[in-house]
Amino acid sequence: xxxxxxxxxxxxxxxxxxxxxxxxxxxxxxxxxxxxxxxxxxxxxxxxxxxxxxxxxxxxxxxxxxxxxxxxxxxxxxxxxxxxxxxxxxxxxxxxxxxxxxxxxxxxxxxxxxxxxxxxxxxxxxxxxxxxxxxxxxxxxxxxxxxxxxxxxxxxxxxxxxxxxxxxxxxxxxxxxxxxxxxxxxxxxxxxxxxxxxxxxxxxxxxxxxxxxxxxxxxxxxxxxxxxxxxxxxxxxxxxxxxxxxxxxxxxxxxxxxxxxxxxxxxxxxxxxxxxxxxxxxxxxxxxxxxxxxxxxxxxxxxxxx
Amino acid sequence: xxxxxxxxxxxxxxxxxxxxxxxxxxxxxxxxxxxxxxxxxxxxxxxxxxxxxxxxxxxxxxxxxxxxxxxxxxxxxxxxxxxxxxxxxxxxxxxxxxxxxxxxxxxxxxxxxxxxxxxxxxxxxxxxxxxxxxxxxxxxxxxxxxxxxxxxxxxxxxxxxxxxxxxxxxxxxxxxxxxxxxxxxxxxxxxxxxxxxxxxxxxxxxxxxxxxxxxxxxxxxxxxxxxxxxxxxxxxxxxxxxxxxxxxxxxxxxxxxxxxxxxxxxxxxxxxxxxxxxxxxxxxxxxxxxxxxxxxxxxxxxxxxx
Amino acid sequence: xxxxxxxxxxxxxxxxxxxxxxxxxxxxxxxxxxxxxxxxxxxxxxxxxxxxxxxxxxxxxxxxxxxxxxxxxxxxxxxxxxxxxxxxxxxxxxxxxxxxxxxxxxxxxxxxxxxxxxxxxxxxxxxxxxxxxxxxxxxxxxxxxxxxxxxxxxxxxxxxxxxxxxxxxxxxxxxxxxxxxxxxxxxxxxxxxxxxxxxxxxxxxxxxxxxxxxxxxxxxxxxxxxxxxxxxxxxxxxxxxxxxxxxxxxxxxxxxxxxxxxxxxxxxxxxxxxxxxxxxxxxxxxxxxxxxxxxxxxxxxxxxxx
Numbered sequence: 079x080x081x082x083x084x085x086x087x088x089x090x091x092x093x094x095x096x097x098x099x100x101x102x103x104x105x106x107x108x109x110x111x112x113x114x115x116x117x118x119x120x121x122x123x124x125x126x127x128x129x130x131x132x133x134x135x136x137x138x139x140x141x142x143x144x145x146x147x148x149x150x151x152x153x154x155x156x157x158x159x160x161x162x163x164x165x166x167x168x169x170x171x172x173x174x175x176x177x178x179x180x181x182x183x184x185x186x187x188x189x190x191x192x193x194x195x196x197x198x199x200x201x202x203x204x205x206x207x208x209x210x211x212x213x214x215x216x217x218x219x220x221x222x223x224x225x226x227x228x229x230x231x232x233x234x235x236x237x238x239x240x241x242x243x244x245x246x247x248x249x250x251x252x253x254x255x256x257x258x259x260x261x262x263x264x265x266x267x268x269x270x271x272x273x274x275x276x277x278x279x280x281x282x283x284x285x286x287x288x289x290x291x292x293x294x295x296x297x298x299x300x301x302x303x304x305x306x307x308x309x310x311x312x313x314x315x316x317x318x319x320x321x322x323x324x325x326x327x328x329x330x331x332x333x334x335x336x337x338x339x340x341x342x343x344x345x346x347x348x349x350x351x352x353x354x355x356x357x358x359x360x361x362x363x364x365x366x367x368x369x370x371x372x373x374x375x376x377x378x379x380x381x382x383x384x
Numbered sequence: 385x386x387x388x389x390x391x392x393x394x395x396x397x398x399x400x401x402x403x404x405x406x407x408x409x410x411x412x413x414x415x416x417x418x419x420x421x422x423x424x425x426x427x428x429x430x431x432x433x434x435x436x437x438x439x440x441x442x443x444x445x446x447x448x449x450x451x452x453x454x455x456x457x458x459x460x461x462x463x464x465x466x467x468x469x470x471x472x473x474x475x476x477x478x479x480x481x482x483x484x485x486x487x488x489x490x491x492x493x494x495x496x497x498x499x500x501x502x503x504x505x506x507x508x509x510x511x512x513x514x515x516x517x518x519x520x521x522x523x524x525x526x527x528x529x530x531x532x533x534x535x536x537x538x539x540x541x542x543x544x545x546x547x548x549x550x551x552x553x554x555x556x557x558x559x560x561x562x563x564x565x566x567x568x569x570x571x572x573x574x575x576x577x578x579x580x581x582x583x584x585x586x587x588x589x590x591x592x593x594x595x596x597x598x599x600x601x602x603x604x605x606x607x608x609x610x611x612x613x614x615x616x617x618x619x620x621x622x623x624x625x626x627x628x629x630x631x632x633x634x635x636x637x638x639x640x641x642x643x644x645x646x647x648x649x650x651x652x653x654x655x656x657x658x659x660x661x662x663x664x665x666x667x668x669x670x671x672x673x674x675x676x677x678x679x680x681x682x683x684x685x686x687x688x689x690x
Numbered sequence: 691x692x693x694x695x696x697x698x699x700x701x702x703x704x705x706x707x708x709x710x711x712x713x714x715x716x717x718x719x720x721x722x723x724x725x726x727x728x729x730x731x732x733x734x735x736x737x738x739x740x741x742x743x744x745x746x747x748x749x750x751x752x753x754x755x756x757x758x759x760x761x762x763x764x765x766x767x768x769x770x771x772x773x774x775x776x777x778x779x780x781x782x783x784x785x786x787x788x789x790x791x792x793x794x795x796x797x798x799x800x801x802x803x804x805x806x807x808x809x810x811x812x813x814x815x816x817x818x819x820x821x822x823x824x825x826x827x828x829x830x831x832x833x834x835x836x837x838x839x840x841x842x843x844x845x846x847x848x849x850x851x852x853x854x855x856x857x858x859x860x861x862x863x864x865x866x867x868x869x870x871x872x873x874x875x876x877x878x879x880x881x882x883x884x885x886x887x888x889x890x891x892x893x894x895x896x897x898x899x900x901x902x903x904x905x906x907x908x909x910x911x912x913x914x915x916x917x918x919x920x921x922x923x924x925x926x927x928x929x930x931x932x933x934x935x936x937x938x939x940x941x942x943x944x945x946x947x948x949x950x951x952x953x954x955x956x957x958x959x960x961x962x963x964x965x966x967x968x969x970x971x972x973x974x975x976x977x978x979x980x981x982x983x984x985x986x987x988x989x990x991x992x993x994x995x996x
Contacts, residue, residue, distance in 0.1 A: 083394075083665065083689065083690035084690065085393040085394075085419070085690060087697040087727070087729070088695075088697070089729065091729065091739065091740070091741035091759075091761045092761070093761045093772045093773070101858075102858060102859055102860065103857060103858055103859065103860060106835070106857045106858065107772055107773075107835050107837070107857060109759065109760075109761055109772050109773040109835075111729070111741040111742075111743060111759035111760075111761060111773075113697070113727065113729060113743065115393070115419060115439070117393070117395065117397065117417070117419060117690040118690065119665045119666060119688040119689060119690050120665065121663040121664050121665045121666045121688070122663065122664030122665070123663060123664070125663065125666070127397065127665075127666050127686070127688035128397070128688075129397035129417040130417075131417060131419065131439055131441060131448050133727070133743055133756065135743060135757075135758050135759035135773070135774075137773065137833070137835060137857075138832055138833055138858075139758065139832060140758070140811045140812040140813060140815075140829045140831065140832045141755065141756050141757065141758055141810075141811030141812070142743050142756040142757060142758060142759060143447065143756075144439065144447050144448040144449075144450055144756055145441075145447065145448060146441050146445065146446070146447055146448060147397075147415065147417035147441035147448060148415075148417075149397045149398070149399045149415055149417060151686065160399045160413055160415055161399070161413075161415040161417075161441070161443065162441075198447075199446045199447030200446040200447070201446060202827070203446075203509075203815075203827055204826070204827065205511055205519075205817055205825040205826060205827055207823075207824075207825060211513075212513075213511040213513060213519060213817075213825060214510070214511060215508070215509055215510065215511055215521070215827070217446050219446065220444055220445060220446045221443070221444055223412070223413050223415075223443060225413070245409060245412050245413060245443075246407075246408060246409055246412065246444075247408055247409060248408065248409060357733040357734065357735060357737065358733050358734030358735070359695060359731045359732065359733045359734070359739075360731060360733045360737070360739050380739070380763065382731040382733070382739035382740075383695065383731060384695035384696065384697060384729040384730065384731050389700075389971065389995065389996035390996065391699040391700075391725070391996060421699070421725060421745070423699070423701065423703065423723070423725060423996040424996065425971045425972060425994040425995060425996050426971065427969040427970050427971045427972045427994070428969065428970030428971070429969060429970070431969065431972070433703065433971075433972050433992070433994035434703070434994075435703035435723040436723075437723060437725065437745055437747060437754050449753065450745065450753050450754040450755075450756055451747075451753065451754060452747050452751065452752070452753055452754060453703075453721065453723035453747035453754060454721075454723075455703045455704070455705045455721055455723060457992065466705045466719055466721055467705070467719075467721040467723075467747070467749065468747075504753075505752045505753030506752040506753070507752060509752075509815075511817055511825075517819075518819075519817040519819060519825060520816070520817060521814070521815055521816065521817055521827070523752045525752065526750055526751060526752045527749070527750055529718070529719050529721075529749060531719070551715060551718050551719060551749075552713075552714060552715055552718065552750075553714055553715065554714065554715060
């Protein structure tokens with residue numbers, strides 16, 4: 079039999095002026111170059127196999143990162159992936175939908191941690207001082223292992239993922255997450271749940287979201303709700319109302335207002351507004367947001383895809 | 385003149401359940417994604433030049449590794465390579481032939497160390513405490529340098545390699561190895577020798593192996609003998625009898641019995657049996673083995689090539 | 691609109707015997723494999739966007755380096771780049787023109803430091819001992835950020851670059867550099883200036899150079915002058931006279947004589963001679979040079995492009 083094997087490199091580059099009120103240097107340059115290297119093979123039975131390693135540079139890093147890999151098998155709408163997998167909670171279709179600007183940020187996003195595909199590698203090297211006075215370099219997060227299962231049919235997608243922070247030892251708090259997405263005419267619905275988020279015992283999060291697209295347009299409004307109020311997290315509940323509107327050809331304005339009830343907030347209300355201008359293969363975008371710490375952040379720049 | 389230059393990315397992905405009797409978590413997931421990036425040019429005279437860097441992720445690593453490179457020149461069957469070279473001993477045609485399963489392992493393999501192409505990079509960063517109390521990060525194996533020469537003609541291949549553990553200092557124990565492979569009708573013969581294996585003074589190893597393929601089939605039997613009994617190694621002598629048999633279309637069963645006379649063994653006999661099912665571009669495989677420590681290990685999974 | 695996106699990998703490999711009088715092991719093997727991964731997109735308006743990450747292995751490194759990235763936008767001869775940019779001073783057309791041999795070296799080059807595209811990443815990890823006795827791994831150069839602007843028209847190119855050693859803090863000594871190149875018939879002219887070179891306060895350098903190509907040939911002579919005599923540098927002034935001569939088809943001999951007036955020199959005069967033989971897609975080259983320390987260095991090897 080003949081198999082069709084292929085390797086592709088795709089991704090995006092972006093650079094922006096990133097303003098953050100209240101930090102030492104308020105205006106800095108943000109740069110990112112992402113290259114996903116995907117290797118795939120189709121077997122004689124029509125089963126697809128593949129794997130991904132990501133090369134990515136972000137400003138503030140001394141070198142480009144070379145991510146851990148994941149591997150996957152796809153057949154008949156079912157995909158099983160192993161390794162540095164995309165997680166269900168992070169893959170919920172609408173969970174990042176309120177983001178604005180070039181850097182794609184929103185205070186309506188989840189405030190706490192959960193696992194996702196790791197671009198920069200698991201954890202950091204640390205120096206450990208042993209009792210005998212010797213020192214050594216260790217990384218205690220190298221043995222992370224994830225598994226994800228996704229099933230797609232018609233306008234629906236359901237996914238479950240499981241990440242063991244260290245598969246060589248027992249007693250870890252493995253993260254488990256679920257998500258479901260459904261699109262029906264003008265309505266998109268999305269929900270997700272994660273337990274032991276990012277390997278933290280008892281960190282439970284819930285997400286539900288909906289988006290309505292006005293018929294015959296790309297304009298729409300959405301509403302997201304994220305509960306991260308467990309004792310292990312204490313990030314409160316976040317609700318965000320957002321919308322997108324094509325004000326002119328190729329030009330879209332997006333905005334959101336978010337409310338989060340975390341105790342440590344200066345204010346419980348945050349908002350943002352952004353605009354995007356399509357260049358065809360690239361776009362210009364900018365945004366201005368005000369956060370729960372009452373500080374403003376803003377960005378303006380260009381992004382291209384390849 | 386015009387030169388033909390090309391860059392290709394090829395390799396494989398695999399994932400398996402890896403069972404190992406007696407370790408903390410006996411069942412773990414094994415994943416590997418290997419991408420060899422090969423750059424080549426043919427000169428006007430028909431001389432081929434090339435170089436390789438390997439990207440590889442293995443479970444248990446925090447990020448994908450980006451190997452040191454080797455460079456090579458090939459003309460008229462003769463290849464000279466420099467840098468992170470493949471070594472002669474590691475390249476002996478039959479030395480890994482008794483391996484079974486998805487992860488490709490055998491207790492009939494050499495038990496001790498010798499140099500090979502380094503995927504994960506030379507050595508590890510270490511922290512050195514200086515006499516004055518300062519600490520710094522060092523890697524004392526960065527200056528490794530290898531050279532290999534291979535000549536191929538008809539069914540024969542001979543190869544010699546030389547690896548200096550640190551080319552910037554004298555007094556190292558440079559590894560030197562030789563191998564020869566020969567195929568004649570149904571018979572394949574392979575032999576190899578290495579001195580100062582892995583840069584260890586006096587570590588001498590010998591290998592001879594033979595494989596017989598039954599006419600008109602892919603079934604065969606082989607016998608390997610590896611002597612690692614020098615005082616510098618003390619890994620004993622290993623003899624392994626192995627065979628492969630196509631039990632059904634696309635399905636091959638392989639098995640081996642190995643004997644090693646090392647003092648530290650619980651038992652001197654090990655064995656393994658595995659099966660492989662060809663999917664075309666990918667295969668399913670599994671194995672079960674029992675080692676010199678009387679523990680069982682087993683694997684089961686899928687591998688694809690690209 | 692449709693955009694044309696592309697990813698290419700190009701670069702070169704080289705290996706040489708590198709002789710250096712007076713070091714522990716005088717003859718060592720030099721190897722380099724450089725792979726530039728360039729991702730590009732053209733927008734509907736004819737604006738080009740791109741980014742580069744470089745993979746490179748050099749002997750003496752434990753693994754291949756994965757450089758920080760730069761991103762660029764080009765339109766109508768004007769290129770703006772951000773990130774790990776090429777700097778103006780390093781890009782002056784003739785500044786490295788006196789180099790000879792396979793490894794491309796010259797004592798007529800600048801003697802001190804200035805920023806350039808960083809292949810091996812910004813700085814090195816270091817271990818910091820805190821007052822409380824704990825130790826941690828830090829890299830204080832991760833936040834470097836560069837911007838460069840280049841304009842090309844007809845035979846002229848002008849460029850300016852700016853590199854902030856740490857964009858997250860104030861008070862750094864940002865490097866600023868300028869260059870201009872101009873070609874007019876047989877004459878090429880090049881000039882450059884840098885201030886706070888490599889982030890060192892007050893390190894100013896000046897460069898001017900000219901090259902004359904004899905009509906109808908590839909033979910030529912050049913003269914470069916580099917002033918690195920500021921108190922922050924104290925590398926003196928360097929003047930180098932050099933030339934190239936095609937002694938036979940495909941064979942070019944190059945030579946230089948350089949004078950540098952730095953106090954620490956054993957001698958103020960250095961010279962070098964090299965030869966190159968074109969193989970078409972690859973070349974053989976060698977050189978012998980004598981430096982300001984009165985030691986001889988020499989190389990001989992092969993390089994290929996892809």
